Amino acid sequence: MRIAIFPGSFDPFTLGHYDIVNRGLTLFDRIVIGLGRNSTKKETFPIREREEAIRKIFKDEPRVEVQIYDSLTVDFAREVGAHFILRGVRCVADFEYERNMAEANKNLGGIETILLYTRPEYAHISSTLVRDLYSYNKDISAYVPNKLR
Numbered sequence: 001m002r003i004a005i006f007p008g009s010f011d012p013f014t015l016g017h018y019d020i021v022n023r024g025l026t027l028f029d030r031i032v033i034g035l036g037r038n039s040t041k042k043e044t045f046p047i048r049e050r051e052e053a054i055r056k057i058f059k060d061e062p063r064v065e066v067q068i069y070d071s072l073t074v075d076f077a078r079e080v081g082a083h084f085i086l087r088g089v090r091c092v093a094d095f096e097y098e099r100n101m102a103e104a105n106k107n108l109g110g111i112e113t114i115l116l117y118t119r120p121e122y123a124h125i126s127s128t129l130v131r132d133l134y135s136y137n138k139d140i141s142a143y144v145p146n147k148l149r
């Protein structure tokens with residue numbers, strides 16, 4: 001069985017993330033969305049709320065699971081029996097970052113990273129953008145999956 005983790009902060013989970021998971025399901029039998037506890041990043045949406053929200057989004061998709069983790073990403077992958085890390089790439093800056101992470105995760109845990117290019121219509125969407133809009137009480141419905149609207 002091909003299992004991948006899709007790790008990130010997902011603060012909040014956007015349409016871009018949603019698209020990567022759905023496309024990932026054509027490659028993997030199971031995807032475990034790993035909500036990383038990141039002590040250096042200040043959270044906007046509490047992690048338990050994010051977990052609940054993502055679970056709700058995929059409630060009809062038994063092949064997708066959500067878990068909070070605070071270990072090293074390769075250790076989390078090993079814990080859930082995953083041999084792959086799924087990530088999305090929007091731009092050159094993402095690419096450089098992902099290349100370093102992929103190399104580290106391959107060396108640390110023998111885990112392969114599979115990158116999917118963002119669809120152009122979602123390339124400008126980031127959790128940061130959504131958080132900014134949210135903090136000014138603006139409508140975020142164009143950027144998040146239906147069930148979060």
Ligand code: ADP
Nearest residue numbers: 007008009010016017087088089118122125126
């Ligand atoms: P991190 O804090 O680890 O960067 P994020 O929650 O910001 O986590 O993102 C998780 C993954 O989703 C990353 O691989 C990121 O490049 C990807 N991603 C973020 N926004 C988009 C988007 N709009 N389209 C596709 N992939 C995206």
